[in-house]
Amino acid sequence: xxxxxxxxxxxxxxxxxxxxxxxxxxxxxxxxxxxxxxxxxxxxxxxxxxxxxxxxxxxxxxxxxxxxxxxxxxxxxxxxxxxxxxxxxxxxxxxxxxxxxxxxxxxxxxxxxxxxxxxxxxxxxxxxxxxxxxxxxxxxx
Amino acid sequence: xxxxxxxxxxxxxxxxxxxxxxxxxxxxxxxxxxxxxxxxxxxxxxxxxxxxxxxxxxxxxxxxxxxxxxxxxxxxxxxxxxxxxxxxxxxxxxxxxxxxxxxxxxxxxxxxxxxxxxxxxxxxxxxxxxxxxxxxxxxxxxxxxxxxxxxxxxxxxxxxxxxxxxxxxxxxxxxxxxxxxxxxxxxxxxxxxxxxxxxxxxxxxxxxxxxxxxxxxxxxxxxxxxxxxxxxxxxxxxxxxxxxxxxxxxxxxxxxxxxxxxxxxxxxxxxxxxxxxxxxxxxxxxxxxxxxxxxxxxxxxxxxxxxxxxxxxxxxxxxxxxxxxxxxxxxxxxxxxxxxxxxxxxxxxxxxxxxxxxxxxxxxxxxxxxxxxxxxxxxxxxxxxxxxxxxxxxxx
Numbered sequence: 001x002x003x004x005x006x007x008x009x010x011x012x013x014x015x016x017x018x019x020x021x022x023x024x025x026x027x028x029x030x031x032x033x034x035x036x037x038x039x040x041x042x043x044x045x046x047x048x049x050x051x052x053x054x055x056x057x058x059x060x061x062x063x064x065x066x067x068x069x070x071x072x073x074x075x076x077x078x079x080x081x082x083x084x085x086x087x088x089x090x091x092x093x094x095x096x097x098x099x100x101x102x103x104x105x106x107x108x109x110x111x112x113x114x115x116x117x118x119x120x121x122x123x124x125x126x127x128x129x130x131x132x133x134x135x136x137x138x139x140x141x
Numbered sequence: 142x143x144x145x146x147x148x149x150x151x152x153x154x155x156x157x158x159x160x161x162x163x164x165x166x167x168x169x170x171x172x173x174x175x176x177x178x179x180x181x182x183x184x185x186x187x188x189x190x191x192x193x194x195x196x197x198x199x200x201x202x203x204x205x206x207x208x209x210x211x212x213x214x215x216x217x218x219x220x221x222x223x224x225x226x227x228x229x230x231x232x233x234x235x236x237x238x239x240x241x242x243x244x245x246x247x248x249x250x251x252x253x254x255x256x257x258x259x260x261x262x263x264x265x266x267x268x269x270x271x272x273x274x275x276x277x278x279x280x281x282x283x284x285x286x287x288x289x290x291x292x293x294x295x296x297x298x299x300x301x302x303x304x305x306x307x308x309x310x311x312x313x314x315x316x317x318x319x320x321x322x323x324x325x326x327x328x329x330x331x332x333x334x335x336x337x338x339x340x341x342x343x344x345x346x347x348x349x350x351x352x353x354x355x356x357x358x359x360x361x362x363x364x365x366x367x368x369x370x371x372x373x374x375x376x377x378x379x380x381x382x383x384x385x386x387x388x389x390x391x392x393x394x395x396x397x398x399x400x401x402x403x404x405x406x407x408x409x410x411x412x413x414x415x416x417x418x419x420x421x422x423x424x425x426x427x428x429x430x431x432x433x434x435x436x437x438x439x440x441x442x443x444x445x446x447x448x449x450x451x452x453x454x455x456x457x458x459x460x461x462x463x464x465x466x467x468x469x470x471x472x473x474x475x476x477x478x479x480x481x482x483x484x485x486x487x488x489x490x491x492x493x494x495x496x497x498x499x500x501x502x503x504x505x506x507x508x509x510x511x512x513x514x515x516x517x518x519x520x521x522x523x524x525x526x527x528x529x530x531x532x533x534x535x536x537x
Contacts, residue, residue, distance in 0.1 A: 042305065051303045052248045053214060060214045081359050085450065086404065088490065092536065093273050097258045097266045098219055098239040101172050101209050102163070121214070 026075050029116050029135040030123045034059045038139035039123075044079050047123055049090070050100045064104045064115050064124040071109065071127045162537060166210070175206035178271050178534035186523040187504060190286055190512045191228030191331060194528060201532065202226045203269060205238055217243045223269060227286055228517070232326050238269075239294055249302040256296045260315040260351040261366045262398040262413050265292055270536075275409070275445040275485050277495040277532035280459035281477070282439030283398070283415045285511050287328020292368065292396070295319035295347055310357045313364075318348040321370065332510035333376065338388070343374040349396075360404040368396040378425050386428060392421010407447035409455075414440040436465040437509065445483075453485040463509035473524040477505035477512070494533045501526040 028044065030036075035057045039047075046052030048063045055061055066072040068084065076087055094100035104122075106112055109130040116122040117134035126132065162173045180201030184194035192198035202225065209219030223238035225231035241255030258266035267273050268284045278286070297319015305311045323329065323343040330340045353364030374390040400413040420434040439462065445455030459479040462470060470476050480500040487493050504513035504522040513522060 046248060046303075053245060054247075083407075085447065085487075089273050093267050093270070095172070095174055095209075096176065096205070096207065096221065096270050096273075096536075098207070098209070098221060098241050098243070098253070099258075101170065101211055101217060101219075102174070104163075 025128045028138045033120045040141045060121040061123045075125045170211040176536035177204035180532035182530045184528040187526045188517040253299040263400045272534045272536045275455040277497040280441035282459040282461035290324030290327045310355045316350040328510040335515045338376045338378045341375040363401040366398040370394045388425035394419045409445045412442040438465045456482045463506035473503040476503040478502040497530040499528040
């Protein structure tokens with residue numbers, strides 16, 4: 001019985017660790033053309049919900065998202081307050097009513113870093129352990 | 142054959158372009174997107190929405206495709222084509238759904254010019270996009286399929302923006318004005334035939350606005366919209382075989398909408414109240430000249446819960462009164478209620494299937510053009526209708 005309880009606790013803790021990637025485990029990165037060294041959570045939300053195309057310092061920005069995965073889930077839950085399905089519905093409602101274009105989406109951290117490094121104004125997110133050579137890491141205020 | 146060609150063209154174009162829906166031309170980002178849906182409706186008694194639903198009908202098809210180009214950081218242009226066939230409405234006639242240039246000066250101020258989708262209530266601008274909604278058929282008290290063209294878009298312009306209000310969330314506004322091009326294949330033109338008249342021209346101008354408050358409570362949105370549209374229609378009335386008189390309808394149509402939506406976790410709660418006042422003068426020189434004032438009111442409330450990535454279940458209740466002033470709301474000819482239950486299955490991220498039951502009470506007024514038409518029900522209306530609806534949609 002005790003083994004069963006221990007096993008169940010281990011499973012629950014394991015699941016929490018696996019699914020509970022926190023915002024602290026996500027780095028927000030930007031192309032070096034972006035002047036700001038930090039962004040607020042509200043600015044970040046505005047950029048990724050495409051209501052904001054520039055930051056407080058006037059830098060033009062455009063979002064790039066990951067297609068899925070724990071980093072993506074953690075970022076959109078923490079900063080956008082939406083599930084992936086709700087976010088896709090939101091973007092499609094804009095695209096099919098002529099109100100915005102679909103943001104760029106790539107598959108994995110390395111592709112986000114590569115795209116952000118070569119695209120003026122690009123801003124994205126990667127896991128905390130990702131190699132971010134060629135891009136700048138923004139602080140979240 | 143003639144009808145199937147445009148649909149086939151849109152499907153083929155969308156399919157062939159799937160692999161390159163996002164590409165660059167002369168250094169500028171170009172995007173292509175499309176959608177299509179097909180439905181089947183079966184009702185026990187009355188025929189609904191101009192379909193032969195009492196025998197089972199597949200005449201519920203629509204499709205659209207758009208292209209947009211990001212010209213520079215602030216300026217974007219794009220256009221969308223749309224066609225539909227809903228029973229005797231639409232007839233697969235392709236139309237420009239929207240075509241606009243959008244210049245965003247700042248988050249709090251932008252301008253759209255061209256043919257622009259009209260922001261009115263929660264879903265007016267997205268009412269054709271079934272894949273965005275839980276329902277196969279939106280509440281008809283607010284989004285009648287037959288009268289889509291009267292509010293769907295205007296040729297003119299919008300001012301829009303979002304203003305942060307510090308700890309109180311943010312306010313999003315849209316103000317617009319322009320001309321409305323009515324649909325000769327829509328419910329008004331179809332329905333007015335039942336009273337011995339033929340609509341010739343119902344185009345007109347419209348101005349309006351929408352203000353929505355994204356409250357500090359995450360997921361809670363409340364708002365209101367107003368639309369003012371001068372009413373002007375030229376008609377012909379057949380007073381006897383081969384004797385046709387010209388006539389006109391003039392006046393105004395004023396629509397007020399209040400709405401709210403709350404989303405948390407997998408739960409979505411939403412509701413809307415809509416009042417439409419139509420008043421003015423109907424005249425057929427030498428025969429008829431009378432003032433009219435109609436007060437149409439409706440509301441709906443819905444709840445939906447997403448159980449998993451693939452399954453969402455929901456229900457809504459919709460009530461519509463074509464003549465509030467009459468007061469006799471028990472008459473099936475003065476109300477149209479709809480209790481709806483839906484299961485939405487997301488087969489992939491781009492393909493959905495909806496199974497929906499409608500339990501309709503009443504049929505509204507024949508001149509409210511809300512789904513029930515005398516010419517589709519020549520033996521008269523039954524007071525209640527049960528309809529089963531299946532709809533599948535695809536988009537990318």
